[in-house]
Amino acid sequence: MRISYSAYDTFNRCPLQYKFSYIEQIERPEKPELFFGSLIHKTVQFALKKDPILPKEQELMDFLKIKWQPEIFSSKNESQQYFEFGKEMIRKFYADWQPGLRNIVATEKYFQVPLSSKHILSGLIDRIDKLPYGAFEIIDYKTNKALPTQLEIDTDKQLAIYNLAVQSLWPEAQDVRLTLYFLKHNLKITTKRQPYEIEQIKTEVINIADKIENEKEFAPKANKFCDWCDFRHLCPLQEGKVENREQNDDINKIIEEYIEAQQKIKDLEPQIHQHFDLEKIEEFSNKEITITRDKDKKIIIKN
Ligand code: SF4
Structure with missing residues (x-):
């Protein structure tokens, strides 16, 4: 058989996870951190393939920008933070890189x-x-x-x-x-x-x-990475802890709305902080509501 390090490591950790990933090849949602890591790798490879020619730093930044997929992130704010983090990594890589040497x-x-x-x-x-x-x-x-x-x-x-x-x-x-x-x-x-x-x-x-x-059984093996496993909803060891998302439309809808609301909060909060900082205020009121923030910069709504 053909085996990679990742397949070896996955089977070692949990045979059931191996079965889901490598035999059944169950599709997994794209995760921001995986997308981010993969795109930074591609940007570095884009630069290395030009060696011994030194491209302009802006070419690498443009490559990163063109390939960026903001929809993978949970909010505009998260996407922006990752993007800035990525630009900083590429900037450091570029400053250190001496093609042709x-x-x-x-x-x-x-x-x-x-x-x-x-x-x-x-x-x-x-x-x-x-x-x-x-x-x-x-x-x-x-x-x-x-x-x-x-x-x-x-x-x-x-x-x-x-x-x-x-x-x-x-x-x-x-x-x-x-x-x-x-x-x-x-x-x-x-x-x-x-x-x-x-x-x-x-x-x-x-x-x-x-x-x-x-192997016939591919039994689940609990391990310290279970919380990050993409197949928890299919795992017998997680029964009762994770509900199968295919089975309950009502809660699916509620969860989708909850996630959307969270994303909206993540996008709007920085704008509220920006307004407070610009106006040098710690409280805002209109007819219906008062908003303040505490010493840890947590936003508090008072009716
Ligand atoms: S949740 Fe843990 S035990 Fe279950 S399949 Fe995933 S890694 Fe294996």
């Missing part, structure tokens, strides 16, 4: 390499550079806000899988550097893997691929 051998490199006589490992690597002294550097762009620790990076299995793939594609690559490039922080953190660690991950992935092939 590095020997980039591949960007968005899709790989399929044999793991055993039965299994193939597949995936996508953001960027691979060849360094002057013969080493290879794998660079994985990250849009995380939080920085992982060095220990977490030193034990990251996805990086070990990338290492395995690169050594399979370029057998002369004995010295492989693994770099995570955190765009928000403009920080690169590098790690390496020993040959025994590569063998270890290879064995683990083969074992999981064998398990998947023989």
Whole structure:
């Protein structure tokens, strides 16, 4: 079978989630943070593909703007905040980037390499550079806000899988550097893997691929990521906690209206704050209503 790091990781975490994602391929709603991460990656790739030519910074900003989809976000305000956050990341990336200096051998490199006589490992690597002294550097762009620790990076299995793939594609690559490039922080953190660690991950992935092939049950396995699982409404472990959205039209309508109302509040609140700040007031009244804000800038409505 063909297996990626993400499939391996999903099955390890929860076989049922694997079944929903990879076998039944149930469609999931687009999430703002996933859309955002993917578009920032595309913008960086757009720049890297021009290397050794240095495009104008404005070209990257225009690329980001054209591809932006505000409807994915829960409100105009959220979309705007993400957009500004993205522009800042691209600005930092651009300021640090010196095209032509590095020997980039591949960007968005899709790989399929044999793991055993039965299994193939597949995936996508953001960027691979060849360094002057013969080493290879794998660079994985990250849009995380939080920085992982060095220990977490030193034990990251996805990086070990990338290492395995690169050594399979370029057998002369004995010295492989693994770099995570955190765009928000403009920080690169590098790690390496020993040959025994590569063998270890290879064995683990083969074992999981064998398990998947023989799996009949695909039982749910509760884990710390359940709260973010897209299939909670289908999961027997969540019964009673999550209602199947297909089954109750009334509550669906109420929830839709509630979400719309929340979005409207998110869009309007900054305008109220702006008015209060401009007029240097903390209370506003008309015939029907008085609005104030407390010391934490929370808006309070008094009838
Ligand atoms: S909610 Fe948790 S246990 Fe249920 S399918 Fe998702 S990850 Fe698995």
